Amino acid sequence: MAARKPKKSASSLVHEWAKVVCGEANEQLQKASPAMRVEEIATEVALRVETRVRSLIQTAHRRRVGRRGEKLSVEDINGALESRGEPSLLRGSAGSRELDLKKLPSSSSPPREPSLALHWLSVDGNQPETAENDLEPMPREHELYVRKVTETIKGGESDERKLVFRSLRTADGLAGVAPALIKFCTDETRRKRSEGTLRNVVAALRALVLNRRARVELLLHDVLPAVLTCVVAKKLNSEVVREEAARCVADICEEFGDKYATLRPRVAKTLADALADDKPMGTRYGAIVGITALGPLAVATLLIPDAAALADKLQTKDHADARACSFALLQAILLYADHAAAASPKPTTMMIRRAA
Amino acid sequence: MPSSSSILGRSLEMDDAFSARCFARAYEAFHHWIEGTIEPVRSEVKALLFPAFAHSYLRIVKGDEEKVAGAFLERWTEAHASHFPEIEELKRGDLERLRRSKFEVRLSAVAAELVGEYLTRTANVSMIQLLNEHARIEIVESFSKGGGDAVLVEDEVNTRSELKLGALSSSVVDARARAFSTLPETFLDDDDDKANRYAAALLARARRPADTVESTARPLLSALEPTALAFSLSDARDVSTLKPSRDARRLAAGFADSSIRVYRVDEKTRTNKVAHEGPIYGLSWCTACRYLLSCASDGVAVLWDTETGRALCRYKAHAGPAWDVSWADLSRGHVFATCGADGGRVFTTDRPDPVRILAGHWGDATRVTFHPNAHYLLTGSTDKTCRLWDVRAGSYCRVLEAPSPVTSVDVSPDGHYAAAGCEDGSVRLWHLDSGAQVASHHPPKKKIRTTPVYSVAFSADAVALASGGKDRCVRIWAAIEDGRLSEPHRLFKTKATPVFDVSWTQKNLCLVSGPLLV
Known part of the structure; x- marks a missing residue:
């Protein structure tokens, strides 16, 4: 962008405007201060006006940088005016426009709640090739x-x-x-x-x-x-x-x-949640298999406490999925029993009998 | 300071070409006014003429208006015959000494008042700004005889006082370490018994001496080959400020509609709070990552407890917008600072009113951060300086000159260096003790004015400096190692995320946050 040109034209624009205004008010000005020529007054007015506008824009600009915005907004300028004790002049465009309620749902999607996403911008000094990073194309x-x-x-x-x-x-x-x-x-x-x-x-x-x-x-x-x-x-x-x-x-x-x-607690939570009664049989099967794969400790804390109740519920249903679930549960309990038998001299036979 | 060096508070930043024309006119008006004053006052205030003239000339030269500058010098040389050597300096283009020095002027109270009254009445902003910055006016009781000339003195702010930049005493550091060690050990806050029990069982297993987990004591990450985690907020067009907690588990976001949201990274939950009126400009997490401070355009700072989501206290900090807020990095002594158009304010959390008012910037103080030992704090301002303040005395002890209005500041963890990012995209580094500039980086000319640096941050080991801004890039400067900021050591581009904040965790993980603009 050519930064210089528009700035100069802004100054001269104000000057031209001041000339026109002072020209119109020529008679009153001559009466008020006969010593000064209209051109001189116009120059003075232009300078004052420009200084004022610039200082206003500067205050508004400060607000824009403060809120890290991309562009100067109506609110920035209104805020600047208010902070100087002047009435706000501008209104947002949305307030003055009439909206057709019938067309609204189709024309624009409802505003969405801001959501957080994480990614690695860099790992050990190298940028990973993820969708969020701006990288060279893949070799x-x-x-x-x-x-x-x-x-x-x-x-x-x-x-x-x-x-x-x-x-x-x-x-x-x-x-x-x-x-x-x-x-x-x-x-x-x-x-x-x-x-x-x-x-x-x-x-x-x-x-x-x-x-x-x-x-x-x-x-x-x-x-x-x-x-x-x-x-x-x-x-x-x-x-x-x-x-x-x-x-x-x-x-x-x-x-x-x-x-x-x-990591482990989070996985455990997901799997334990998937055991709930309202979940489909396939989901529960996955949860049991998943917990079993995590090892005896996971089975002991996540599965065994509810195993009896779960087994009872599974038995009432005569369905291929339910049978698969029962079988998976049995395998899990066997794994746990094996482990428990190896770890302690006291086998937990009671529980196994109940669960089975 | 005994002398009253300020005639009026605020100044107007103007672009250079416009200000060149303003200064020529402003000086002329000022000169004529002084010539027209009555005698005992005139011989005193005449001393202000040369400082005003010399610095007006410097401004005009800066505005690149050669013709105006030449004519200006030509016109007034005769009037300043007594300052022949300085005029010669100006003519030679040898401007550095004048730029760095201040003029000391002795005025009686009556004369000073008259000048102030005149400048205010005529709204001669250029002269006000200039005299504020470059003349130190000492008020004397009676009319001084004949009114001495202005005396040029080296500006000694940066050498006047010794600084204690060392680290905190070990007792305070211990306290901080304790605060860290008491962080809760349960990983899931909700009442999921099973998962919690599993976590507890895992922990118990890990604590057995047979397999103590060595991997938990990970070494510091390298700052020169940095690992950076990016927090991007989508569907957040009006987000105005972002701050991740230093344990990287939460992200606080302030919005232009005056709401604040806190996102928990591992739970995917967020809380929504409103206590301000107007855009949120600044956020700061305390060391233990529980309490959050926010400040907004209503000039108020609010203290939040993020565990309960409640606003605990409101502090009326500024008449205008409060641009930034920062905790002192201490586990005890809950001290924080805010900054705004009327300077900086230091608060303790138990009092609603500030305990220190930091006045001295000629423009808005836009950024504030504490020195690691909390004896000092650093502010950045639109008057193109950063100032280091002695918190106890409430006065500034270093002035660091920046190339353009300052949009971000940081002090190195070892306490000896300061860095600032500016509105024109430049980054500058100073040695605090001497107040000298160590290194500086300026973006290529064509990008100037479009890419403010929103955040700068020293790595935990003070080896590197990270900067991020509107240009959607994160730059890593190998700051102190080779003393130059010619090229960024590393440059990471994001696709569509202006970088609102960069920070480093204790383990030297770089945290980058910004909104995802699509």
């Missing part, structure tokens, strides 16, 4: 790798799949492509997909989690919700996917649980 070889993986996940030969998963599990230098892969996977879990695809997606995520060089750690906030959804999803008709996802959650907890103290 060609990365792009090819991502395309190959996504195609295989969507439906590839079984040999090919094995190869790809092994690569995801062990390959070096995946840190650059991991964000793109994880974005693809998490997007995929949100859509309605076939069982096979979802299973591949979860397997791919699990392979990435286990590959330390892929540095999934930085994207855990994307990975974990996606995988947990696969464990306890309401409309998912596949036990295999739930089981695979549960193993993936357990792997994540194993890998990062010590580093992030809130």
Whole structure:
């Protein structure tokens, strides 16, 4: 922007305006101060007016910078006027315009509540390739790798799949492509997909989690919700996917649980919530499998206290899902009993009998 | 200060070209008025003429109006024959000494009053500003005989007093450490028994000596290869200020509609509060991340308890807008400061009125932050200076000159350096003890005036300085290491997030926050 030009023209504009006004009031001015010429008075008036306007704009500008706004607003100028004890002059445009209520719902979406999102702007001095960061485009070889993986996940030969998963599990230098892969996977879990695809997606995520060089750690906030959804999803008709996802959650907890103290409790909360009575049977199945995968300690604290009640409820329903749930619960209790027997000389036979 | 150096409070910032024309006219009017005063006063106030003339000339030169400057010098040289050496300096273009010095003028109370009255009546803003900044007027009881000339003295504010910039005594630091160690150990605040029990069981297991978790004692992150976490607020067009707590678990957001929202990062919850009238301009978290201070255009500071979500106390701080608020970094002694058009104010939380009033800036004080040892505080102002204030004395002890109105300030954790970001996008660094500029960065000319630096922050180990602003970038300057700010050490661009705030946690994690503009 040419900063200078408009400024000069602003000054001369005020000057021209002052000339016109003083010219109109020529007679009165001559009476009041015969010694001065109209041009002199006009110059004086212009200078005073310009100083005043500039100082007003300056005060308003201060308010704009204070609220870190992009543009000067009506409120800024009104605020500046009020702070000088002058009546506010301008009104917002919305107040004067008539709105057609009938058209309103279709024309504009309702205002949304501001919401917070977090991402890594930089990790150890490097910017991760996430959607929020402004980066150079991905290198060609990365792009090819991502395309190959996504195609295989969507439906590839079984040999090919094995190869790809092994690569995801062990390959070096995946840190650059991991964000793109994880974005693809998490997007995929949100859509309605076939069982096979979802299973591949979860397997791919699990392979990435286990590959330390892929540095999934930085994207855990994307990975974990996606995988947990696969464990306890309401409309998912596949036990295999739930089981695979549960193993993936357990792997994540194993890998990062010590580093992030809130990780395990948070997973536990999600799973425990999914056991509630009003949840569909599939969700409860996922929760039981998920808790079992976390290990005996999780089973002891999250599952055992309610196990008897849960088992009773499951038995009243004669349904394939309910039977699967009962079976999963039994497995969980067996795991716990095994552990308890190994840890303490007193077996908790009472509880097992009740639960079974 | 014994002398009264201020004739009137406020000044007007003007762009240079306009001010050049104003100064020529303003000086002429002032000169004629002085020539026309009656005798005993005239010989006294004549002493003000040369300071006014010399600095008017400097302003005109700054405005790049060569013709005006030449004509101005030509016209008035004769009238200032007694100041021949200084005029020669001006003609040579040797302006540095004049710029850095102040003129000392002795005036009787009557004469000073007359000058003040004249300048106020005629609203001669240019002369008021100029005399405020460059003349130190000493009021004497009686008419001084013959009225001496103005004496040029080196401005000694920056060397006058010794500073105690060292760290706090160990007892205070211990207290702070205790405050940290008493942070609650439960991770989930809601009443989810099962999850809590599981967490407790995990903790109990972790505490067993067999597997004490070493990974919890993570080392300090590198500030030169920084790890930065970005908080972006979407659907928040009218957000006016953002501040993450230093444990990075909460984000406080102030809005132009006078509401405040606090977001909890790990719970995805938020609370909504209103206690102000007008846009929120500043927020500050206390060290323990529980209490929050806010200030707004209504000139009030409010203390919040974020656990209960209640406003605890209101402090009437300023007549105009309160631009910024800052806690003193202490676990005991609840002290905070605010700033506004009428200067800075220091409060203790138990009193509704300020315990110190910090007056001395010629423009609005727009940013405030405490020195780490809390004996001093630093303000940034639209008068293009930062000032370091002795909190106990309530007076300023260092003046740091910035290239344009200051929009952000910070003091290094070791207490020896200060940094400021300015409205034109420049970043400057000073050594506090000497008041000398250490390093400076100016953006390329074409970007000037469009990209204020909203926030600067020293890393926890004082190795790097982070700055962020309207240009949607975060820059990391390897500040103290090589003493130059020629190129940013690292530059991180966001796609559509103007950076409202940068800060560093104790572990040196860089926290960046801003609204997501789509």
